[in-house]
Amino acid sequence: MPQSKVNDFVIRFANVNGTGSASANDMFAKAIFRMGIPVSPKNIFPSNIQGLPTWYEVRVSEKGYLGRREGVDIMLSVNPQSMPKDITNVKPGGYFLYDSTKELYKDFIRDDIHYIGIPMMQMCMDKFADPRQRQLLKNMVYVGALSALLDIELEVLHGIIQQKFKGKEKLITANYEAMDMGIQYVHANFKYPLEHRVERRDKVKDWIMMDGNSACGLGAVYAGATVLAWYPITPSTSLADAFGKYAKKLRVDPETGRNNFAIVQAEDELAAIGVVIGANWNGARSFTATSGPGVSLMSEFLGLAYFAEIPTVLVDVQRGGPSTGMPTRTQQSDILLAAYASHGDTKQVLLFPSTPAECFSMMADAFDLAERLQTPVLVMTDLDLGMNENMSPPLVWDDRRVYDRGKVLTSEELEASAERFGRYLDVDGDGITYRTIPGTHPTKGSFFTRGTSRDEYAVYTEEGPAYVRNMDRLVKKWETAKQYVPGPEFYQKEKQSAFGMLFFGTTTYAAIEAQDLLAEQGITLDAMRVKAFPFNDEVQKFIDAHQRVFVVEQNRDAQFKSLLVNELGINPTKLTSILNYDGFPITADVIRQKIFQSLVGKLNPAFAEHEVGEPNLSEVSE
Amino acid sequence: MTFVRPTFRHPDAPKNALGYTKKFYEGALSTLCAGCGHDSVSGAIIQSCFEMAVEPHRVAKLSGIGCSSKTPTYFLANSHGFNSVHGRMPSVATGAYLANRDLMYIGVSGDGDSASIGMGQFVHAIRRNLNITYIIMNNGCYGLTKGQDSATADVGSINKSGAANMYNAIDMVGLALELGASFIARSFSGDKEQLIPLIKAAMSHPGFALIDVVSPCVTFNNNVGSTKSYDYTREHIEATAALDFVPIMEEITTEYNEGDSVAVQLHDGSTIYLNKLAKDFNPRDRHSAVNKLYEAKASGEILTGLIYIDPDGRDLHSILHTSTTPLNALEKAVLCPGSMVLDGINAGLR
Ligand SMILES: Cc1ncc(C[n+]2csc(CCOP(=O)(O)OP(=O)(O)O)c2C)c(N)n1
Numbered sequence A: 001m002p003q004s005k006v007n008d009f010v011i012r013f014a015n016v017n018g019t020g021s022a023s024a025n026d027m028f029a030k031a032i033f034r035m036g037i038p039v040s041p042k043n044i045f046p047s048n049i050q051g052l053p054t055w056y057e058v059r060v061s062e063k064g065y066l067g068r069r070e071g072v073d074i075m076l077s078v079n080p081q082s083m084p085k086d087i088t089n090v091k092p093g094g095y096f097l098y099d100s101t102k103e104l105y106k107d108f109i110r111d112d113i114h115y116i117g118i119p120m121m122q123m124c125m126d127k128f129a130d131p132r133q134r135q136l137l138k139n140m141v142y143v144g145a146l147s148a149l150l151d152i153e154l155e156v157l158h159g160i161i162q163q164k165f166k167g168k169e170k171l172i173t174a175n176y177e178a179m180d181m182g183i184q185y186v187h188a189n190f191k192y193p194l195e196h197r198v199e200r201r202d203k204v205k206d207w208i209m210m211d212g213n214s215a216c217g218l219g220a221v222y223a224g225a226t227v228l229a230w231y232p233i234t235p236s237t238s239l240a241d242a243f244g245k246y247a248k249k250l251r252v253d254p255e256t257g258r259n260n261f262a263i264v265q266a267e268d269e270l271a272a273i274g275v276v277i278g279a280n281w282n283g284a285r286s287f288t289a290t291s292g293p294g295v296s297l298m299s300e301f302l303g304l305a306y307f308a309e310i311p312t313v314l315v316d317v318q319r320g321g322p323s324t325g326m327p328t329r330t331q332q333s334d335i336l337l338a339a340y341a342s343h344g345d346t347k348q349v350l351l352f353p354s355t356p357a358e359c360f361s362m363m364a365d366a367f368d369l370a371e372r373l374q375t376p377v378l379v380m381t382d383l384d385l386g387m388n389e390n391m392s393p394p395l396v397w398d399d400r401r402v403y404d405r406g407k408v409l410t411s412e413e414l415e416a417s418a419e420r421f422g423r424y425l426d427v428d429g430d431g432i433t434y435r436t437i438p439g440t441h442p443t444k445g446s447f448f449t450r451g452t453s454r455d456e457y458a459v460y461t462e463e464g465p466a467y468v469r470n471m472d473r474l475v476k477k478w479e480t481a482k483q484y485v486p487g488p489e490f491y492q493k494e495k496q497s498a499f500g501m502l503f504f505g506t507t508t509y510a511a512i513e514a515q516d517l518l519a520e521q522g523i524t525l526d527a528m529r530v531k532a533f534p535f536n537d538e539v540q541k542f543i544d545a546h547q548r549v550f551v552v553e554q555n556r557d558a559q560f561k562s563l564l565v566n567e568l569g570i571n572p573t574k575l576t577s578i579l580n581y582d583g584f585p586i587t588a589d590v591i592r593q594k595i596f597q598s599l600v601g602k603l604n605p606a607f608a609e610h611e612v613g614e615p616n617l618s619e620v621s622e
Numbered sequence B: 001m002t003f004v005r006p007t008f009r010h011p012d013a014p015k016n017a018l019g020y021t022k023k024f025y026e027g028a029l030s031t032l033c034a035g036c037g038h039d040s041v042s043g044a045i046i047q048s049c050f051e052m053a054v055e056p057h058r059v060a061k062l063s064g065i066g067c068s069s070k071t072p073t074y075f076l077a078n079s080h081g082f083n084s085v086h087g088r089m090p091s092v093a094t095g096a097y098l099a100n101r102d103l104m105y106i107g108v109s110g111d112g113d114s115a116s117i118g119m120g121q122f123v124h125a126i127r128r129n130l131n132i133t134y135i136i137m138n139n140g141c142y143g144l145t146k147g148q149d150s151a152t153a154d155v156g157s158i159n160k161s162g163a164a165n166m167y168n169a170i171d172m173v174g175l176a177l178e179l180g181a182s183f184i185a186r187s188f189s190g191d192k193e194q195l196i197p198l199i200k201a202a203m204s205h206p207g208f209a210l211i212d213v214v215s216p217c218v219t220f221n222n223n224v225g226s227t228k229s230y231d232y233t234r235e236h237i238e239a240t241a242a243l244d245f246v247p248i249m250e251e252i253t254t255e256y257n258e259g260d261s262v263a264v265q266l267h268d269g270s271t272i273y274l275n276k277l278a279k280d281f282n283p284r285d286r287h288s289a290v291n292k293l294y295e296a297k298a299s300g301e302i303l304t305g306l307i308y309i310d311p312d313g314r315d316l317h318s319i320l321h322t323s324t325t326p327l328n329a330l331e332k333a334v335l336c337p338g339s340m341v342l343d344g345i346n347a348g349l350r
């Protein structure tokens, strides 16, 4: 029986950067979302402002799978430049929609796909006078055509347009007209709807569509961040923008008009992190957002914050490295850089959100942890999460939540204390010491913050034993951190399998789909999503409880696996890496194939590396 | 190095308006070389804060890395201090200032710290008009790494190893003028008469106040042929004017000659009196300051004193229009928009 293509297909839009297609494409995805159908759009864009090809890929999935899926069912092509390649990318039996204002070259004709030509530009030339408007409305012609071909409810699209252009009646009418031209053309010339189509469902519940960067920016507002310092870099720029946008809306004093926040676009990332450290040292919650190259530059300062124990929050929206790498593609390849950022013995706390809702809540967690532990916390997102409108559970804020400012002594506490204040004195035995904020008390609690070694009273020393005491206390603090960081999430079938799968961040989407796909093939896997470093005991337990664990991640060198081996002392042969690092989000199919072949098949020996003995099929098919 | 400091203080040691003696403004014992210019600058900071009756705990002192950057340990023991990383004090100070606009900030840096590794941060702190007293202890060399030439060493100046510097010097005062700094001065560690009123004025100035202090390194750059030695500086020093700083509420006791004096009133009500003003010089006119600087350079003089002042500049917090309550004092009730607002945001994302 052929699989139903209702609410289950991938459509890719091939556009030219800077032609206003993004907004039309967003409307398309939003309409499907509002019809209650799970949808996951992804931008595939170049490092360029205008002129180069860009793609927008939308996966529609009745089952709610939000990861990327290989293979394009429908290609909407309005970019002659990328057309030859776009045509080859269509799955056999799929559709190629194009602007037929210009005739298609004969070479472009494949006999195993369908062609739908619509003279979009011509229609716009005939209808609209303003050249820029023609360009923009051409995008709406194809949205209209698609609504007819895919059965998207027109009222839903109209609703979106009305919302978007509220108060601009002329624009609303023009958009309607453009869409209608597309619809009429389809009605007159093609069989519709296609077998790939949508049907209203109730599957998105109270979910939202939001990009992770906006969620982080808003999260920082809720978390009480007052100082943002940053330096522009893709894919983190829109995070700083979002903080600014929300702060302007939510953080301006209604009476005085003054800002209850400050944003500094610094001269570079060194300065950005310097500002963040200075502000946190002085008692304001402050953060920066950057990507791999920025983290490299910040690393000297991150060591200072680690060693001098200054709360610091940094969001690393990871992109393809090394060096400038693939600046507009996604990867999870800053893991080791971040975990051990800076020279000497350093370890940094990391958080790994995988949805916008988590981006939002983990920003608050990051500030609480940074102040509780008096150390940097790096929130590790990536381009896929940060720059795409991801479907997500709604953002949640509990009004009873208090900001955990950690161990900060007040003027009264200092006044009442008879003892000499020891900034690095472990009074409570958990490795976390008390700090004071400048300006607190006239004669008590002042100390000298430095990156050089010092004793418990913050006095400079080069004495070996004092240095070692301090370094060992930092290890104790690291152990304490394990009880504060969020624990892993498990995706467990009833009966425990001998095999486990471990992942983090955006890999989650494809991994849990792969778990289902493998189950269909008779392979059950237990799965665990890690949310933080240091790894808490549950991570260790999960690995110990399984004969073999697949570690799925998006980098070449299996960085997360290295971290597990290094930190938990796990036998490396027990961990099998499933890697993807071509810059595109990993797909469930890749994970499924690699795990299947590793456990069962010998089809492709390349997939069977790290094999431990013969696969035991009885275990596999339990 | 002076290891012993007399602990006995005269019971009648003078007290300032807050009732503190000068001792209250001191710091730990210096570990710099005996005779190092930097110690004199620390002394001038202590004296200035004492005389100005500054609340030490309302001061934050920040520095980079170098012998010069060590000095915050040696003054104001009751202030929080931050010895950051090499060349990056301006950014840390920027963050600290953004967090709490009500404290006074003293930044200490060296010529290596500010003119080389930290040049970018120095320049941008000026551009943002960070409200800080920024003191460069300028010895023309890297003291802490054993005497290499720095970027402020004059071309032809000979260091202890006998080699002549081959490159042009960066003049931090000239640079600050070009960048639009709102308070620019130069002084000499050996001239307390001039340095102390300058520090006081800088502390009263609501914006970036640079004092480039020639502060000889006795160990690596005080030899014959060095243009940053004590002798050379004394022989070539020229002042824009004699300086008097009169804080708010204090009576003027000196008589000023109208012809060659100017008074500059600062925002907090204090006044800087410039007497025996150099010919054709107006410290409130950037052109005049630039001309004077070039003239001095051409005649081989080291121009000191207050070189430029704009008492009306807008500092970083004014530019950013931030709340008058320090950002670090805002409560959750003000900072967190709450769940109701979030419900609305969620609704807008569906
Ligand atoms: C990143 C980095 N590079 C190099 C150094 C080594 N270093 C320490 S102090 C210094 C130069 C200090 O010169 P200056 O700022 O003029 O201070 P001085 O000692 O002359 O007062 C250097 C290069 C360092 N601490 N950090």
Ligand code: SF4
Residues within 6 Å of the ligand: B031, B032, B033, B035, B036, B037, B038, B067, B068, B139, B143, B144, B216, B217, B218, B219, B220
């Ligand atoms: S080396 Fe030079 S700058 Fe450093 S303390 Fe000695 S005299 Fe001062």
Ligand SMILES: [Mg+2]
Residues within 6 Å of the ligand: B066, B068, B110, B111, B112, B137, B138, B139, B140, B141, B142, B143, B150
């Ligand atoms: Mg120096």
